[in-house]
Amino acid sequence: MKRYNQVILDGQMSLRRIYTIRGVLAVEAILTTDLAVLGGDHRVVCENDLALETLGFVITGRAHSEAVYATIHGWLWSADERAHVVAREVVFHVPPLLREQAVSVMRQLRKGEGLPAVVAVNGWQVNVREVLADVEISGAPV
Numbered sequence: 675m676k677r678y679n680q681v682i683l684d685g686q687m688s689l690r691r692i693y694t695i696r697g698v699l700a701v702e703a704i705l706t707t708d709l710a711v712l713g714g715d716h717r718v719v720c721e722n723d724l725a726l727e728t729l730g731f732v733i734t735g736r737a738h739s740e741a742v743y744a745t746i747h748g749w750l751w752s753a754d755e756r757a758h759v760v761a762r763e764v765v766f767h768v769p770p771l772l773r774e775q776a777v778s779v780m781r782q783l784r785k786g787e788g789l790p791a792v793v794a795v796n797g798w799q800v801n802v803r804e805v806l807a808d809v810e811i812s813g814a815p816v
Contacts, residue, residue, distance in 0.1 A: 681759050683707055683716055683746045689732045690717075691810040692725075692789070701725045702758075703732075705746055717758035718746055724761055730780035731766045736805045737775075737795040743767040 685707035692701050700721045708714025720728045735742040747763040768776070775796050782793045789811065792799050803811075 679749045681746070681748050681750050683759065685714070685743065687732070687742045687744045689728070689806065689809050691812065692729070693812045698722060699725045701728050703728065705744065718748070718761050719758050720761045720764060724764060726780055726783050728764060729783060730776045731768065733779050733793060733800065733802065733805055734772055734776040734795055735768070737798065737800045738772065740772065
């Protein structure tokens with residue numbers, strides 16, 4: 675299914691859902707490449723370490739009220755009239771200081787079981803559930 679089905683997208687990332695399925699952490703995001711009317715909203719799914727990385731960058735971006743821009747390399751999964759891009763690489767376009775802070779958040783996310791209540795971003799204590807208030811969190815403890 676992956677053969678000859680490669681996708682590269684570049685745009686603004688919005689996190690929609692965090693979940694686990696069969697013990698695998700996954701995040702679903704929307705990557706906006708153009709106006710929605712023109713078909714510019716693309717569902718993207720990231721799993722495992724890539725999901726943690728995405729969470730780290732999104733939490734850091736939201737803590738600073740900054741939009742998160744990324745380039746997604748992946749492949750198109752489709753069945754029945756549903757489709758999404760399965761990411762195999764995500765390149766985040768952020769300033770070096772935000773990148774360092776996102777790496778720090780990723781380390782904090784890796785330490786514990788599940789999604790922590792609070793993470794430190796640039797010395798601030800950021801309430802994770804608050805900063806991800808519009809994101810659906812489901813499945814086993816994330």
